[in-house]
Amino acid sequence: xxxxRDRPPARWLxxxxxxxxxxxxxxxxxxxxxxxxxxxxxxxxxxxxxxxRDAVSVxxxxxxxxxxxxQGRSRFGAFAASFVHDIGAAGRLLVRRPAFSVLTIATxxxxxxxxxxxxxxxxxVLFQPxxxxxxxxxxxxxxxxxxxxxxxxxxxxxxxxxxxxLGAYYTGSMNVGATEGPGRARVASVxxxxxxxxxxxxxxxxxxxxxxxxxxxxxxxxFDAWHRLYGGRASLIGQNIRLNSRSYLVxxxxxxxxxxxxxTDIWISGMADAQASGPRxxxxxxxxxxxxxxxxxxxxxxxxxxxxxxxxxxxxxxRPPPYPCRNS
Amino acid sequence: xKGAHLGEFEEFVLLAVHGLADEAYGSAVQRxxxxxxxxxxxxxxxxxALDRLEVKGLLRSEEVAGTPTRGGRRRRQFRLTSPGARxxxxxxxxxxxxxxxxxxxPARTRP
Numbered sequence: 001x002x003x004x005r006d007r008p009p010a011r012w013l014x015x016x017x018x019x020x021x022x023x024x025x026x027x028x029x030x031x032x033x034x035x036x037x038x039x040x041x042x043x044x045x046x047x048x049x050x051x052x053r054d055a056v057s058v059x060x061x062x063x064x065x066x067x068x069x070x071q072g073r074s075r076f077g078a079f080a081a082s083f084v085h086d087i088g089a090a091g092r093l094l095v096r097r098p099a100f101s102v103l104t105i106a107t108x109x110x111x112x113x114x115x116x117x118x119x120x121x122x123x124x125v126l127f128q129p130x131x132x133x134x135x136x137x138x139x140x141x142x143x144x145x146x147x148x149x150x151x152x153x154x155x156x157x158x159x160x161x162x163x164x165x166l167g168a169y170y171t172g173s174m175n176v177g178a179t180e181g182p183g184r185a186r187v188a189s190v191x192x193x194x195x196x197x198x199x200x201x202x203x204x205x206x207x208x209x210x211x212x213x214x215x216x217x218x219x220x221x222x223f224d225a226w227h228r229l230y231g232g233r234a235s236l237i238g239q240n241i242r243l244n245s246r247s248y249l250v251x252x253x254x255x256x257x258x259x260x261x262x263x264t265d266i267w268i269s270g271m272a273d274a275q276a277s278g279p280r281x282x283x284x285x286x287x288x289x290x291x292x293x294x295x296x297x298x299x300x301x302x303x304x305x306x307x308x309x310x311x312x313x314x315x316x317x318x319r320p321p322p323y324p325c326r327n328s
Numbered sequence: 329x330k331g332a333h334l335g336e337f338e339e340f341v342l343l344a345v346h347g348l349a350d351e352a353y354g355s356a357v358q359r360x361x362x363x364x365x366x367x368x369x370x371x372x373x374x375x376x377a378l379d380r381l382e383v384k385g386l387l388r389s390e391e392v393a394g395t396p397t398r399g400g401r402r403r404r405q406f407r408l409t410s411p412g413a414r415x416x417x418x419x420x421x422x423x424x425x426x427x428x429x430x431x432x433x434p435a436r437t438r439p
Binding site for chain 2: 026032053054057058059
């Protein structure tokens with residue numbers, strides 16, 4: 001093989017040319033070709049290693065040479081050369097001391113991960129407002145130690161002067177016969193004025209109202225579940241969906257972000273209205289699963305900050321409990 | 329420029345340019361140093377040293393037309409300047425004085 005033909009692969013040379021400033025291309029390329037020929041007695045792998053060692057050492061110099069920052073470069077070009085130089089220096093240091101590098105990278109990774117986690121939690125809990133209007137007027141009522149509130153007491157709570165509206169719910173999960181295939185969904189069985197408590201308006205369709213017959217099987221779907229389970233079809237509203245083999249009429253879709261309580265996918269009717277005088281509705285969740293039940297209540301606006309607790313205590317003490325043996 | 333002090337590698341490169349005379353350019357200097365010092369020397373290190381020596385005024389360079397082995401690509405040829413020649417003399421004188429001050433015979437660690 002003649003010296004003229006024994007050259008490094010043309011693609012390698014083209015890549016090296018692209019990495020070099022125009023003023024130095026001929027000189028470096030010629031030197032690389034001579035170096036390649038001078039190592040004809042080495043194996044192919046050794047020649048390739050030597051070629052790339054030389055090419056990288058020129059393209060990413062250890063010390064910032066004068067030609068890299070001044071000759072024939074714009075201000076941005078000089079900055080880019082300096083940046084590439086710094087990256088190269090960092091890379092060489094990392095390769096030279098691998099144990100130290102692994103330790104440093106692991107420390108940085110753990111630090112960044114923990115900072116991100118803390119920020120995410122802090123942001124969600126402290127800075128991001130709840131996805132409801134006037135969240136400062138919302139209060140949650142639950143039994144002692146988070147136990148359920150007996151349904152018999154709902155009506156009495158509805159009479160508290162400081163509370164404006166009252167919604168109640170059970171949570172659980174149900175089988176869904178969805179467009180994308182069957183699955184499980186987190187379902188909340190809610191009272192008709194549940195949505196009025198939060199003041200959140202649906203993205204499409206409507207929500208449950210006290211005018212709806214609690215015996216009807218009605219459903220409202222969360223935004224995420226609308227896309228995940230039903231492909232985001234607008235025609236879903238007004239259709240029936242199947243939950244645990246029972247058919248529910250879809251009234252509407254809630255806006256993105258509203259998934260109260262417990263990341264709910266679907267809200268269904270079935271809990272009696274606290275103020276309703278008629279027969280109470282039946283909740284499939286209550287029958288089938290051990291479910292928690294809480295009430296979200298909205299205080300009346302412009303109330304003194306005495307809080308509902310004192311009022312609740314006063315009302316409960318004044319009125320005789322309907323089931324004295326349970327309330328003793 | 330950090331004064332006229334010469335590092336060890338710079339000294340080697342300066343001597344290589346001196347020894348190669350009209351054939352002193354990047355790849356030739358690299359090959360000579362690898363052969364004579366039995367070290368792995370990267371082309372980038374040679375260029376960096378040549379650039380520094382030129383900035384210090386010990387070398388000067390000119391573009392020369394390339395040979396067929398380089399695919400006709402031009403090369404940057406280096407020559408010693410008179411300060412460069414003086415620097416070599418100074419380094420040699422320093423080393424000779426130090427060798428004279430040291431005990432004769434092969435170097436050994438002292439007990």
